[in-house]
Amino acid sequence: MSDAQRFLLTIDGDQQEAAKVAEGSAKRIENKDLKLVELVQSLREFLTDDDATVRAKAIAYITAVLTALSPTTLTRQQIVVIRQFLCDRVEDESGLKEATQGLVALQRMSRFSGEDAVAIATTLFTGAHDLQRHPQGTRFVVLKLLDAIMSDQRDALKGMRGDFVVGVTDLVIGEKDPRNLMIVFSVLRVVIVEWDIVKYTETLFDAVFCYFPITFKPPPGDTYGITAQDLKARLRDCIAASHHFAGHAFPALIDKLDSTSPSVKKDVLQTIAACASNYGPTTISVHSTQLWDSLKFEVFNAQDEDLATETLIGIRAIAVKLSFGLTSAAPQSPLARFLRPITTECNERLREPQQKQARPAGQVLGSLATASPVAFASTIKAVMAPLLTLYQDADGIGKQRALLEVLGQLFESALTVYGLWCSMEGYPIENNPLDAFRDKLFEIFCQALMGTAKEETSFRIVALRGLLRLTKLRRFLADNEIGMVVQYFDEIILEEGLDGRVDLREEAVQALLGISKIKSSLIMDITIPAFMAKLPDSDIDGAINYVSTLEGLAKLGVEREIFEVLMRRLLNKLDVVLQNNSSPAYPKAILSTLHYVLSLRLLEDDPNLQVYYERLVSGLIRKATHPLQGIGNTTALNDEGVLEVMGRLANLIVRSLDAGRQESMVSEIFNLYGSPQEDPLNSLAADASLEQKRTVILSSYLLAGIRREISLPWSESPFLENLMYIASHENAASLRLAILRMISLLVNKWPVYDQSGPADVLKKLTGPENSPEDLTNGGLRVLFWLNKALLLRTSPTSTDYTSFLLDYLKDSKHGRQTARAFAILLADDELLSKSNYAVIRLLHKQRLFTYCLPKIADGFQAASAAVKPNYLVALSNILRHVPSVAITPSLDTLLPLLLQSLDLDDPDVKAATIDTLSVTVSESPQAIASHVSSVIARLLRAANISTGGNPPRVRQSALHCLRLLPGAIKNETLLPFKQQVIRSLIIALDDPKRHVRKEAVDCRARWLRMDEPDED
Amino acid sequence: MSADPLNANPTILSASDLPTRRRRPSSHTNIGAFSAVFSKGINVSSPSSDPFATSPISLSDSDSEDDAIIDRIDEQEIYDLISSISDPEHPLSLGELAVVNLPDIDVRDAPTAPFSTVLVQITPTITHCSLATVIGLGVRVRLEQALPPRFRVDVRIKEGTHSTADQVNKQLNDKERVAAALENGTLMGVLNKMLETCR
Structure with a gap:
């Protein structure tokens, strides 16, 4: 069996096999084992077969062989023969697609010449006329072929001159498929730009413009990825491609501007702008007045901000083009002729600056003025003097304000044209025409x-913005x-x-x-x-205005040079303030100021980091700890709140130090607390003073900033055990939190401190002789914070802890507290964070949730009525931190529990539950749909003040959630509840709280509007 | 909609100058207004501080969470309800066009009495504005949907601002004629479009 026969037999069943056959043939031709002519001859009986599909398959074989051939194999002569052969086949209609594919394969041969391209083009124009009778796929290949020869053999094709223009236009006429149009537009654009089209302008323009405006919408599930935007952009490139079109394009576009569809209008405006940018200045000058006359309606009567902006872009594009090559605006220049009627008209409209059309007039002037220095000068010359006169004569601040806004807009244009002080671009040759008005403007x-009444805030803001410019x-x-x-x-x-x-x-x-x-x-x-x-030296007299001053300084201190000055001066001020016995609030505010500025800067690469460390970390710590060692008296720095801020500031700097610096810091810094070699726990000894104990707050912040690779100087196990013991017995909340955080930091960041398991810890906390029932709240806290640390780094022991803690939910004594404490596990903690080198694994929240949910659901079922709420509270404390995507798969288990939670009295649980519901409504409404009746009833109850136990924020979020339902859930599902909802909301309309009423109004409006047909 | 607006170039007020319920300096002015810089620094006790405390997380110390403090329905609230309605022929709000103005709203909120009342007087942009009735109707519909039923709503044209004010007023406050108007699909379409922008 010959290759040809094998190909024809396999092509329908096994395309890969067929391709292999063709590749084999191609190899033999390359090795000169087979001649191409022989191959074609071997096909003779198929090529003359009565069955058109057999003929087509025979051609397909040749195409496949050509495709597989290396581009250098065929001689010039062979190419000519094959080309003639395939061109003849183009006339055989049923084989058009295959023959064209063959030609596509042929034209990439290295010896394919311009002569072949011309012959192919001629064949296509005569043989493939009436292309639209063929299916899309065939047309697509023909267009591909055209595109391919145009990109490789353009010069030869240009030799065909007008014949080619006419031929292409006829060939593509009537094309409607978006995939094909993408090629048609790019082919036509090349013709328009590179061929001499003067004689064919109208034909070509019609061939292009008949597609305008494009209203194509991709069908649902479209896989080709062609958008209306793609087509619009390519068509626009065609229309804007040659100034010869101007005489046809502008009148036609202006005509289409009357369309009522905003998207068509937008397309027209963008096309006008594209034409204005691409056609030459001479062409534009012919049409500029006509364009302004139509465009101005779109600005002054704009229904839509977006369209107004597009129009301004178009107007500006005209001015840019007309400015081309101008260095001054001679009164007879096309630019001057274009600008004159516009500035006159705008001046006219600005006479009543508060009326609606004044604002667009200002915008027109503003955008014209950015077109070029010459346009800027002409505009200023025409409008500045009248504007100043208007301002002088304006009666009333409203008018003045509107005029200041117009002036401000012109300043903005000046910034575009002349640049900022630090601008690197060249300064325009022309002087700034505003110079002539400088003193006057500055004064105004x-x-x-x-000079205006202080309460005219919005007026003064306009003035301030103008001055800033x-x-x-x-x-x-x-x-x-x-x-x-x-x-x-x-x-x-x-x-x-x-x-x-x-x-x-x-x-x-x-x-x-x-x-x-x-x-x-x-x-x-x-x-x-x-x-x-x-800044006062003390706040003893109750002064509080320092806060606003400090806030100003904080915001201005970001530039590094300024911060240096600021830090020095604020630290001096701090000394004075401390000496004068200020209340802790003042030093706290000063330290917060420094913290704020530093938190906005990238400290790692700051060359002054060492200085900050010495002054803001060691320096301040020394000041706070010296009194504890008997040097001087205690000051406001020993206050809990101040220590907290000081710690935060120190943390920011310490964590930016590199490992080397941290290494030496660890010993140095903790020694500041007392005699060397001591660990920070000494400050917590039972007989320590309160001031001494408080330094643990600082320790927690410092410890947080230390990198994981630094080894700590304290022996592992007794140290951690001591901490746990102290934490479980400490009664002062802030100290306790600091210790708990330290425990968490140690266990999370340094695995040497890892724990054996919950039971062991419990024993250590309660003492060996006691039973688990003797666990105190303090002990429970420690367990939760330990688990938090383990959980974040998804340590396997964490599951033991979690299951251990879940067991406590049914405990009548500890259940309630345990449920609340679940809030600790996932809440973001300022210290236990990524930037403090804590190990925080990506999926830890999801893991906790999926582990707990079934256990909570089962526990809830089994629990006695008294402890059931504990399970819901614990759940809500987990849920509020879990990303919604993780919740969605479990909604079936979850929803019944959520609905029960809404029946609890605990407002926090309710609020959290409603938040979860709201997210669920937006992200997986179908899950809610089957419970819609109970969801609505419960939300309505939560929105009602007289039900009791619903604080304002619960009522508000219930109403918000209720508002999300229409639109998310099908109207058919909701309609039966519409009347009930609208009636029940009347109560919320009379809520004592204004923000709740507002939510009720919006919610009710949404439900009232529900069954209206959509706009589009 | 007709091509040429009746009043193509009305005077407009700047949105930032419209009356709003300005946040009054709160009682704790010392840190009140200073959000960004010190919020973190001064409120030191951290978020999850301690879930064990008996009154768990105190709801919020601000007035907005205390139901004992009652916010009465006042003129500003009515203004906020209706000033964001769109004008039927401009993409501007009734507030910006000064069709509704705060001083022209009068509220008698008497929760214990059988009725409370709201009177809104609207100022058409020009004296022969044929859309005055539509605008008035829009205001009325909005208020009836948004206020509790104990309020009696009265919408009228401000005296001396419209050539046929009496006729319009009659239409606006005749229950049956209002009801009939709301049965009209085209009119409802216009009204819904106006109310769409309500914030």
């Missing part, structure tokens, strides 16, 4: 900010003027902070922050001293 804005504008204001602005901003922050004008104050802070990036010396010379001078 300063006056508006500082002027200060940033390159080579505009002098340094002493900027200094004046800085003083104004200082004044606003320092003097006006406390009486409610928070917005203005925040703007001023942000503005100073902006200025600190371009002129940091002004901030250091003016702002920092002014702020420091405001």
